Amino acid sequence: DTAVSQTPKYLVTQMGNDKSIKCEQNLGHDTMYWYKQDSKKFLKIMFSYNNKELIINETVPNRFSPKSPDKAHLNLHINSLELGDSAVYFCASSRAETASYEQYFGPGTRLTVT
Template sequence: DTAVSQTPKYLVTQMGNDKSIKCEQNLGHDTMYWYKQDSKKFLKIMFSYNNKELIINETVPNRFSPKSPDKAHLNLHINSLELGDSAVYFCASSPQGVTTYEQYFGPGTRLTVT
């Protein structure tokens, strides 16, 4: 049973297109995250939702819009894709209200913009 799943695993698209990546967790966690891993393997937080409420919004272009229909899902929609958006996007989740928690990561979505 996959704890944090993402679809699709690979996404190849052209500049200017709009695409979405989906994330689902079956751990019962309240908080979900999106991280971006660039070509140098550097992981950086983009967004975080807690119970469908946006709690972290780092300096990310407005073309990126997260959506959380319920606490088990956090999707990432990207408008007008650019070459620099090529990266691996990781979804993660963690429980709320517990001080000693770690984050559980999904398998990643490799986005290639041509």
Template sequence: DTAVSQTPKYLVTQMGNDKSIKCEQNLGHDTMYWYKQDSKKFLKIMFSYNNKELIINETVPNRFSPKSPDKAHLNLHINSLELGDSAVYFCASSYSGGDPYEQYFGPGTRLTVT
């Protein structure tokens, strides 16, 4: 009965490659997020989608493109991976009709770019 799931959990790839991380939530939430946690454990929001519409797009390189095929999914595609993209990426979800800041997080995807 996983609430927010991400795949893969670990991703090791070379510079220049294109990769995707998938996120799914079965909580019936209408808002989903992508966060990046850097090597210093600092967590920063990247994107937020509400009902498949992009509502937050922080200063993130164009190489990062989120896609929300439906309310339960928010995928993150990264083109031309760079060393600096190495981080843990967390997906989260919340319900806008409730407390939007009670976000539920996935287990994270550790991306290593070599």
């Protein structure tokens, strides 16, 4: 059983397009995250949701919009894609946003904007 899954695994698209990445977790966790990992492997948090409520919103262009239809899903929609959006995007989940619990990561979505 996959704990945190993301689709698609690879996404190649052109500048200016709009795309979505989906994330689902079957761990019963109440908090989910989106991270961006650049080509130098630097990992930066973008958003976090707890029970469908946005709790972390880092300095991210408003072209990025997260949506959490329920506790088990957190999707990321990106409008007007730019070359600099090329990266690997990771979804993660944890049991509680203020506790010490570790995060469980998905396999990542490699986005390439041409």
